[in-house]
Amino acid sequence: MSEPVRLPWSLRDNPILRQWVDFSVPGTARVFTAKVELGQGILTALAQIAADELRLPIERIAVVSGDTRHSPNESYTAGSMSIEIGGSSLRLACAEARELMIEAAARRLKADKARLSVAGGSILLDGRQSDLDYWKLAPEIDMNRAVSGTATLTDPKDATYLGRSTARFDLPAKVAGGAFVHDLEFPGMLHARVLRPPSANMHLTAIDLSAAERRPGVVKVWRSGDFAAVCCEREYQAVKAIEALRASASWTHDDRLLIAGNWKDWLTTRLAVDSQSETGRRSPVEGDVIRRKAIYSKPPIAHASLGPSCAVACFNDGALSVWTHSQGVFPLREALAKALSVDPRRIEVIHAQGAGCYGHNGADDVAMDAALLAMQVPTRHVRVQWMREDEFAWAPIGSPMAVAIEGAVGPDGKLLEWSSEIWSGPHGRRPNLFGVELLAAAQLERPIAFPVVHEDMNRFAGAARNSEPPYDLPYRKIVLHSLPNLPFRTSALRTLGGYANVFAVESFIDELADAAGIDPVEFRLLNLSDPRARETIEAAARISGWDRRAPRGTGRASGIGFARYKTTAAYVAAVARVDANERVRVERVDCAVDAGLAVNPDGVINQIEGGIIQSISWTLIEQAAFGPGGIAARNWEEYPILRFEQAPEIQVELIQRPDLPSLGVGEAAQGPVAAAVANAVARALDCRIRDLPITRERIVSTLARPD
Amino acid sequence: MSSTFQLLVNGQSHRVTVDYDDTPLLYVLRDDLRLKGVRFGCGAGQCGACTVLIDGRAERSCELPVWSVEGRPITTIEGLATAGRMHPLQRAIIDGQAGQCGFCLSGIIMKAAELIERDHQPSREKLAAALDENLCRCGAHARILNAIERAWKEDSAGGGK
Ligand code: FES
Numbered sequence A: 001m002s003e004p005v006r007l008p009w010s011l012r013d014n015p016i017l018r019q020w021v022d023f024s025v026p027g028t029a030r031v032f033t034a035k036v037e038l039g040q041g042i043l044t045a046l047a048q049i050a051a052d053e054l055r056l057p058i059e060r061i062a063v064v065s066g067d068t069r070h071s072p073n074e075s076y077t078a079g080s081m082s083i084e085i086g087g088s089s090l091r092l093a094c095a096e097a098r099e100l101m102i103e104a105a106a107r108r109l110k111a112d113k114a115r116l117s118v119a120g121g122s123i124l125l126d127g128r129q130s131d132l133d134y135w136k137l138a139p140e141i142d143m144n145r146a147v148s149g150t151a152t153l154t155d156p157k158d159a160t161y162l163g164r165s166t167a168r169f170d171l172p173a174k175v176a177g178g179a180f181v182h183d184l185e186f187p188g189m190l191h192a193r194v195l196r197p198p199s200a201n202m203h204l205t206a207i208d209l210s211a212a213e214r215r216p217g218v219v220k221v222w223r224s225g226d227f228a229a230v231c232c233e234r235e236y237q238a239v240k241a242i243e244a245l246r247a248s249a250s251w252t253h254d255d256r257l258l259i260a261g262n263w264k265d266w267l268t269t270r271l272a273v274d275s276q277s278e279t280g281r282r283s284p285v286e287g288d289v290i291r292r293k294a295i296y297s298k299p300p301i302a303h304a305s306l307g308p309s310c311a312v313a314c315f316n317d318g319a320l321s322v323w324t325h326s327q328g329v330f331p332l333r334e335a336l337a338k339a340l341s342v343d344p345r346r347i348e349v350i351h352a353q354g355a356g357c358y359g360h361n362g363a364d365d366v367a368m369d370a371a372l373l374a375m376q377v378p379t380r381h382v383r384v385q386w387m388r389e390d391e392f393a394w395a396p397i398g399s400p401m402a403v404a405i406e407g408a409v410g411p412d413g414k415l416l417e418w419s420s421e422i423w424s425g426p427h428g429r430r431p432n433l434f435g436v437e438l439l440a441a442a443q444l445e446r447p448i449a450f451p452v453v454h455e456d457m458n459r460f461a462g463a464a465r466n467s468e469p470p471y472d473l474p475y476r477k478i479v480l481h482s483l484p485n486l487p488f489r490t491s492a493l494r495t496l497g498g499y500a501n502v503f504a505v506e507s508f509i510d511e512l513a514d515a516a517g518i519d520p521v522e523f524r525l526l527n528l529s530d531p532r533a534r535e536t537i538e539a540a541a542r543i544s545g546w547d548r549r550a551p552r553g554t555g556r557a558s559g560i561g562f563a564r565y566k567t568t569a570a571y572v573a574a575v576a577r578v579d580a581n582e583r584v585r586v587e588r589v590d591c592a593v594d595a596g597l598a599v600n601p602d603g604v605i606n607q608i609e610g611g612i613i614q615s616i617s618w619t620l621i622e623q624a625a626f627g628p629g630g631i632a633a634r635n636w637e638e639y640p641i642l643r644f645e646q647a648p649e650i651q652v653e654l655i656q657r658p659d660l661p662s663l664g665v666g667e668a669a670q671g672p673v674a675a676a677v678a679n680a681v682a683r684a685l686d687c688r689i690r691d692l693p694i695t696r697e698r699i700v701s702t703l704a705r706p707d
Numbered sequence B: 001m002s003s004t005f006q007l008l009v010n011g012q013s014h015r016v017t018v019d020y021d022d023t024p025l026l027y028v029l030r031d032d033l034r035l036k037g038v039r040f041g042c043g044a045g046q047c048g049a050c051t052v053l054i055d056g057r058a059e060r061s062c063e064l065p066v067w068s069v070e071g072r073p074i075t076t077i078e079g080l081a082t083a084g085r086m087h088p089l090q091r092a093i094i095d096g097q098a099g100q101c102g103f104c105l106s107g108i109i110m111k112a113a114e115l116i117e118r119d120h121q122p123s124r125e126k127l128a129a130a131l132d133e134n135l136c137r138c139g140a141h142a143r144i145l146n147a148i149e150r151a152w153k154e155d156s157a158g159g160g161k
């Protein structure tokens, strides 16, 4: 037996063995997780882990995911921690279950444990089949014991699935028919649509409910405060009825222009709550010191899920059931309980897949809408689907950010000091973290307002995420100006502050390298002692054919960006090649990734590829446009994203490290790719763009007035 | 004000009744015929998630009033498989693990199916151009192009359908 381990927090919070695994279904091991499938392939990776530890073929693992009735309470599926925390918890539990089975078999067979092994769920004695298996032994196992975390884990070298590419379970259904929460059907299910104010600061002054009530198929029209909705027998009836209701509504006036100029000025002049971190000491240096200073910015970005948020709820005999694509079934249950004054023990929240969410989109809010309406029509299932414009206008957005950096390099090309300031709204405002945080709850007659939230300088907090450069620095100071009163709703978008911070840090590193006259790859290696970081950068340089003597200002160039997400997750280095002669086009991205033991290598590569393309889209195209009253871009024409013809060629090299813990990859590529693209554009044009997105217009104006 | 139409979907004839004459085909397919592979993405012809084949041409079912397709053969993703065997494009997407959330995939497959019928050897550029109006938010583009391209090559290398 190995040394007692410090348990991952999922296991500390849910210590009981049967919270993780159960053998009550003959021939199958059911494993439980609160982590949910968001298109990242997590359920397949968890099944791989369980199959190896239980020595079962993967087809005999049934993963029960995101269900408050069965799952351990692991809070949110977020922060690229599902494999690191949820996976390692499940792994320890399954390994322990296997060892307990062997102990039970040893007692039954009166044989020494050393003579026993497991294959396909059957117990082998001296390598030969006994008549015992997991399901026969299960009644003898105390499943109510706490997982000790001391079981011997399967060595990835002996594993069947760990570290081997495994096809995702969830894909076949998605190319054949229904697969999403949107596609659920229950007998007598009603379809609902919700009427939302034209902008966040407008209030309903008058509405004629009968305008909708007269329409075909309308079962219920309901209003409370600024919230109004229709429930109908058929879906298109609801679409039409809500139009009629909208036409009958009057609202208070709101034409405040939240922002007219650039985000940088807007953010840096707002009221802030400050915190800071400082490490090391400044020391005097002989010789010429190069000093630079620059400020970068990123606009608000929409989650822009391809499918608008959807949920189904049913209220029956005081009990509420909710089907949702929320990232956190347990926190949502708590938030719903508070918002609806229902005992949380009378609420079950069950995950069903949605379109990719990339963070806190409308999933929880639409679940609240559905729950609220289900309580108006007890016993009937109510399906609420947001319309496209609801998703754009009402889902939280990723906060705009500004990052100012000052740094110095010694005559030997070594970094001497670094100080930065960050301005940002909050990023982590999911339901039940700081308050209820559900849209409809804030709109009801007796509203539960959104709490005023600011963040602290803390490396796991949102805005400061990845603000520390990964480089060796004698002195470093970071100040966070957290902006609690933004007049729009911001929350978690993939990477939180990591995208803007890595974009800024890695752009600035290139600026320092240029000032010192050192090649950007060489400059990074000169200032980086973490061997895994170095190897990742070297790999990206190698596979991209990095050319140290490449000329500048020719319109085409390559750039590099590197980060270790959250300073604890996967290492990613990316080299982007751009053509910036017209509109910037990313032709190719070469990317190296060290994610420790990659449980499902192809799954990791898939996540990285997706991160690369999404990051290019954010970096070149996206910004949530504001007009009078709030978010103006409410459809795909006003909020374009990267398209097929703009997609680059991609090569990903995975540095597989079977002996090291798995590291999260879901958010690891966004920052490095943004920086690689920005650095490539700077080299292609010999002109630095510090404000995202890097549009043609921005380039033209920067070339005219370089700052 | 309800009207009744005769639809020919995936080789089968259906009588459907709608309350509004402008009811888009999407709602009829999803809610009346329970063909949930037809996905609502925007309802405005901007994303391609709802793409189906009408007379072999890729069309956006969120924008087509149901009356306009009466009697014309309609194929949804559910009707692509033949005799229980997946269409080569469905197979290709799975073999290439070409998707993340998968919400975009049925629309993309239907759009690609239109192209593959007309042009057996389209270049990657043509394929990308054909799919350019189909959005994918997860960034699965490169994988999708690779997977479909590979399927085509294998198909034309003698595999047939
Ligand atoms: S749903 Fe039809 S094009 Fe978007």
Ligand code: FES
Binding pocket: A039, A306, A355, A356, B099, B100, B101, B102, B103, B104, B105, B135, B136, B137, B138, B139, B140
């Ligand atoms: S795979 Fe999620 S939108 Fe394409």
